[in-house]
Structure formats: C-alpha cells, structure tokens
Amino acid sequence: AQSVTQLGSHVSVSEGALVLLRCNYSSSVPPYLFWYVQYPNQGLQLLLKYTSAATLVKGINGFEAEFKKSETSFHLTKPSAHMSDAAEYFCAVSWPGRLAFGKGNQVVVIP
Amino acid sequence: NAGVTQTPKFRVLKTGQSMTLLCAQDMNHEYMYWYRQDPGMGLRLIHYSVGEGTTAKGEVPDGYNVSRLKKQNFLLGLESAAPSQTSVYFCASSQPEDGYYGYTFGSGTRLTVV
Numbered sequence: 545a546q547s548v549t550q551l552g553s554h555v556s557v558s559e560g561a562l563v564l565l566r567c568n569y570s571s572s573v574p575p576y577l578f579w580y581v582q583y584p585n586q587g588l589q590l591l592l593k594y595t596s597a598a599t600l601v602k603g604i605n606g607f608e609a610e611f612k613k614s615e616t617s618f619h620l621t622k623p624s625a626h627m628s629d630a631a632e633y634f635c636a637v638s639w640p641g642r643l644a645f646g647k648g649n650q651v652v653v654i655p
Numbered sequence: 656n657a658g659v660t661q662t663p664k665f666r667v668l669k670t671g672q673s674m675t676l677l678c679a680q681d682m683n684h685e686y687m688y689w690y691r692q693d694p695g696m697g698l699r700l701i702h703y704s705v706g707e708g709t710t711a712k713g714e715v716p717d718g719y720n721v722s723r724l725k726k727q728n729f730l731l732g733l734e735s736a737a738p739s740q741t742s743v744y745f746c747a748s749s750q751p752e753d754g755y756y757g758y759t760f761g762s763g764t765r766l767t768v769v
Contacts, residue, residue: 553695578757587745587762588698634697643688643747643758647697 546571546637548618550646557629558654563607563622565649567635570616576638577618579609580645583631591633594618605629627653658682661746661761668736668768676731676764678746684759686749687729688713689721691742692763698745704729705751736768 547570557563569575577594592603599611605628609620618635630653635646659680668674678687685706690698700713704723718740720732729748733740746761 550697588760590757593757638758642700642703643749644700645690645697647695 545644546575546639546642547644548577548635548637548646550635550649552649553647554650554652556652556654557625559627560624563620563625563629563651565620565633565635565651567609567618567620567646568616569618569635569637571637571639573639577609577611578636578638578643579603579607579618579620580634580636581605581631582634582648588634591620625651625653627655629653659746659748659759659761661744661764663764664762665765666767668733668766670736670738670768672736673732673734674736674766675733676744676746676766678729678731678748678761680727680729680746680748680759682748682759683726684748684750685726686751687723688747688749688758689719689729689731690745690747691715692745693742701731701744738768740766741768742766 549568579591580588592601594611602608607622632648632650634648662677688703689701692698699715702721704710707726710721722730744764747758749758
C-alpha cells in the first residue's frame with residue numbers, strides 16, 4: 545500500500561528563515577501527493593497538490609513543493625517563515641478510494 | 656456554502672454509552688471517509704465508502720460501525736464508547752478521480768470519553 549513518511553514531529557524555525565518539511569512517499573504507481581495545514585483547533589486546509597502536471601508545485605501562503613521521482617520525495621518549502629505559519633503540516637498520498645497521511649510536523653516559529 | 660458538514664462539533668460521553676456522528680456533503684461525491692486524529696499519529700482511516708450502500712474497513716475500524724444509506728450522508732457509530740476512542744474525528748469526501756481533485760474535509764468532531 546502507498547504511504548508517506550514525515551521525519552521530525554516538531555520543527556522549530558526562526559522568523560524569516562527557510563521552512564523545510566520533508567516528505568518521502570512509497571508508491572507502486574505514479575502518486576498524487578498533497579500537503580495539508582492544520583491551524584490550532586481547526587480542520588485541514590489544502591496547501592498544494594502534485595498531480596503530474598509539473599514537478600514544482602506552488603501553493604497558498606508562499607509555500608511550494610518539488611516532486612522528485614528519483615528520491616521519492618515531495619518536500620515542502622517556504623523561503624521566509626512568518627509567525628502565522630505556526631501550525632501542523634501533513635503530507636498525504638492518494639490512490640483511488642484512499643488517502644494516507646504522514647504523522648505530521650508541528651511547526652513552531654521563533655520570533 | 657458547499658462542503659462537508661459534521662455534527663456534533665463537540666461531545667463528551669461516558670464509557671459504555673453509544674453515539675452516532677453524522678457527516679453530510681452536498682457536492683454529489685461518490686466517496687466518503689471517516690478519519691481519527693490523535694497527537695503524533697496523523698490521521699488514520701477508520702472506514703470508508705465508495706458509493707451509496709457500500710462501506711469498507713480502513714486502518715483502525717475496531718469499535719466503530721458505519722452506514723451509507725444515502726449518497727450524501729455517512730454515519731459513524733460507537734456502540735459502546737471507550738476512553739481509547741477519545742479523539743478528533745474528521746469526515747471527508749471525494750470523487751473517483753480523487754487523486755486529482757483532492758478531498759474535502761469537514762471541520763471535525765472533538766469527542767471525549769470519560
């Protein structure tokens with residue numbers, strides 16, 4: 545079955561510094577990949593998705609992710625962290641009828 | 656607004672009580688899902704449905720039952736609640752081309768079993 549791995553449950557980043565969240569996937573077929581964000585006490589919001597149209601995907605709030613088949617990775621980046629980026633981020637892989645999530649990264653932004 | 660609506664938003668149950676969580680979507684999606692979210696565990700699939708009248712087990716189905724009598728509704732039942740079922744429950748829906756169009760999530764139900 546398809547799966548994703550996110551390392552490092554808690555990630556601390558200084559305000560203005562690069563945000564990098566790593567996601568590696570396992571899939572026997574070309575995957576559809578997603579990044580979701582969850583703010584405290586809220587539901588899931590789609591940040592961006594990879595659907596094979598382009599390997600570099602731009603999402604909301606200045607985030608982007610690059611699909612690298614050779615590395616089976618779909619890492620999420622943002623050049624400059626803002627205090628409002630403090631949230632939990634989930635990588636997910638999709639196949640017909642199923643969506644599997646990683647365990648998430650809790651991002652803390654340090655002033 | 657179109658989307659996925661979950662009721663209730665909050666609930667406290669005593670051990671052994673039963674309850675039903677309701678998920679309703681108005682996008683005519685074929686597929687519907689129930690997930691639970693626990694700290695450090697991400698979201699885990701409980702049950703899902705690929706169409707009206709169908710249900711299937713997900714990753715963590717024990718202690719839960721589901722029904723999809725109408726296409727727009729997906730019910731999650733707890734027959735005898737246990738403290739281990741304290742969690743945040745999310746419902747989602749999608750179309751068969753779900754990999755491309757993505758999933759729509761409800762805002763969640765926070766359940767505490769005491």
